[in-house]
Amino acid sequence: MKNTLAIVVLTWNDFFNTIKCIKSIYPQLDDKTKLILVDNDSEERIYNKTVNWINKNYKNNYLHLKKKSKFLQFKKKIIILRNNKNLGCGFGHNSGYEFAIKNNFEFVARVDNDMVVPKKFFINFLKNFNNKIIQGVSPKILYSHNRKLIWWMGAKIGNSLKFQTHMRDYSYGLKDNKKYSGITNTDAIAGCASVMRCSRLKKVGFSDKDFFYGPEDVELSRRIYTNPGSLIVDRNIKIYHAVTQSFVNLSRRRIYFEYKYRLVLIKKIGTIGDKLFGYSISLIKFFLYCCLFMKKKHNAKIIPVFFAIKHFIEGKLGDYDRNNQIKF
Numbered sequence: 001m002k003n004t005l006a007i008v009v010l011t012w013n014d015f016f017n018t019i020k021c022i023k024s025i026y027p028q029l030d031d032k033t034k035l036i037l038v039d040n041d042s043e044e045r046i047y048n049k050t051v052n053w054i055n056k057n058y059k060n061n062y063l064h065l066k067k068k069s070k071f072l073q074f075k076k077k078i079i080i081l082r083n084n085k086n087l088g089c090g091f092g093h094n095s096g097y098e099f100a101i102k103n104n105f106e107f108v109a110r111v112d113n114d115m116v117v118p119k120k121f122f123i124n125f126l127k128n129f130n131n132k133i134i135q136g137v138s139p140k141i142l143y144s145h146n147r148k149l150i151w152w153m154g155a156k157i158g159n160s161l162k163f164q165t166h167m168r169d170y171s172y173g174l175k176d177n178k179k180y181s182g183i184t185n186t187d188a189i190a191g192c193a194s195v196m197r198c199s200r201l202k203k204v205g206f207s208d209k210d211f212f213y214g215p216e217d218v219e220l221s222r223r224i225y226t227n228p229g230s231l232i233v234d235r236n237i238k239i240y241h242a243v244t245q246s247f248v249n250l251s252r253r254r255i256y257f258e259y260k261y262r263l264v265l266i267k268k269i270g271t272i273g274d275k276l277f278g279y280s281i282s283l284i285k286f287f288l289y290c291c292l293f294m295k296k297k298h299n300a301k302i303i304p305v306f307f308a309i310k311h312f313i314e315g316k317l318g319d320y321d322r323n324n325q326i327k328f
Contacts, residue, residue, distance in 0.1 A: 004032040005122060005195070006105040008096030009113050012040040012086060015049050017114040017242055022078075024117040026058065029077040033122060034105075036096040039082040047082070054078060087322060090191060090207035090216030097206045101198050108201060112192040114242035116144055125195060125237055128183075135200045135230045136221065138189040142176060144240040150174045151241055154233040155188040155218065161270045162277035164262055164285070167218065176238075186233045189224075191217025193239045200224055210264055212321035213257040219268045252328040256304035257321070263312045282309060303328050 007025060011018040018037075025035055037054075039047055054062050062078035081095050093110055100108040107126065111117065121139075128137045141152040155167045167188065174180065189196075191214075204223040207216050225231055259282070266278040286305050292298040307328075311320065 003034065003103060003105045005107045005109060005126065006034055006036050006096065006100035006103070006198075007109045007111055007122070008036045008038060008093050008100065009111050010038045010040055010089070010092045010096070011042065011050065011113040012092070013042045013046050014113055015046050015053075018050055019053055021111065021113050021115055021117070022054070024115075025111070026077070028117070028120070028122050031075070034076075035078045036099055037078060037080050038092060038096045039080065040088075040092040041083050041086045051080065054080070085322060088212035088318060089214060090211050090220070091209050091318060091322075094206040097201060101202050105198050107195050108198050109195045110191060110193070111239075112241070114144075115193060116240040116242075118238060118240075121237065121239065122195075125234065128232065128234055129195075129197065131229075133227070133229050134232055135226055136189040136194055136196045136224050136232075138186065138194045138233050139237040139239045140176075140180065140233065140235040141190060141193055141239055141241050143173075144242045147238075147240055148176055150176050150180060151243060152190050153180055153235055154184055154186040155190070155221075157187045157218070161266050161274040162281065164278065164281050167215075181235045184233050184235060185229055186231050188218040188221035189231055189233075191215075191220075192241060196224060200226075208268065209319065210268070210317045211261055212318045213254075214261055215265050216261075219265060222269050252300060252304045253326065255301055256308045256326065256328070259305050260308035260312050260317075263308070264317060 009018070009021055009025070022035065022037070029035055039050070042050070051064065058078055061076050062080060063076040064080045079099070081099065083092055083095060086092070087094070097108055107129065109122070125137065125139065128134055140150065143149045143151050151172065153170065156169045157167050158169070159165070160167045194217075201224070208219055211219065221231060263279070263282060266274055270278060286309060289298045289301045289305060293302060307326070
């Protein structure tokens, strides 16, 4: 017998947002819908604080697994797994994906720990999969600090690989209204909030280890994609996002990751034209930052962008970042 939905939530050193996320998900769990909380090797203090909070609030409804199991019949609503190191965003979810597939779930969701999930979210969301063509779905994502503003409602790759632009044909912070509703196709589902068929994920593989921090969701989406209409956004369903809590006060490190992994994405899914233009534009941008070094906003980018390009050329990708804490 198939279980229905495994909801994978990855957490790293973020107790406050994680418990808010769990609180919003827990009322939607049942015998066939489980929360798989994956700790990405948080500090021991924060990890223990999270586990103790779960124990206090859901004492009889969680199971802490310290070893992987090939198959496990379980009745608990929350399953806690812990990675042995910080595997990064995307790749860190793989232990949750593996658990879902080995335990015969039909669907797997990825919900970032800084999300707040509305009531009846999953039961309404899964209705999209009545269409057998659909392999992955994301909701419309609004800011949690202002629930009238849209953060994400679909991805359009277009020329973004060539010119290193954001994969969207709308601006950030649009005011939500009825014209931004309905079902639309998307070039990629949102890594921070999505549901996928386990059968498809099993066939194409999990998140690529060459990524550490974004945009691994785009690369995975292109493998999940089968034909037009297989990846959609249900804009009638909303979720609320606190946005990038892991990189508060780490701006230069974030620049490094974003720049390097955009280059990795071009390498993984780009055409010859994408690579020709995308790599060239990356170098041109770096030289412009150097020329404009007197301006603070450009000066701050020179060192992280230099190392991002250098490490990309040297092949120092996901495994490098998992084993080294680069500082600027």
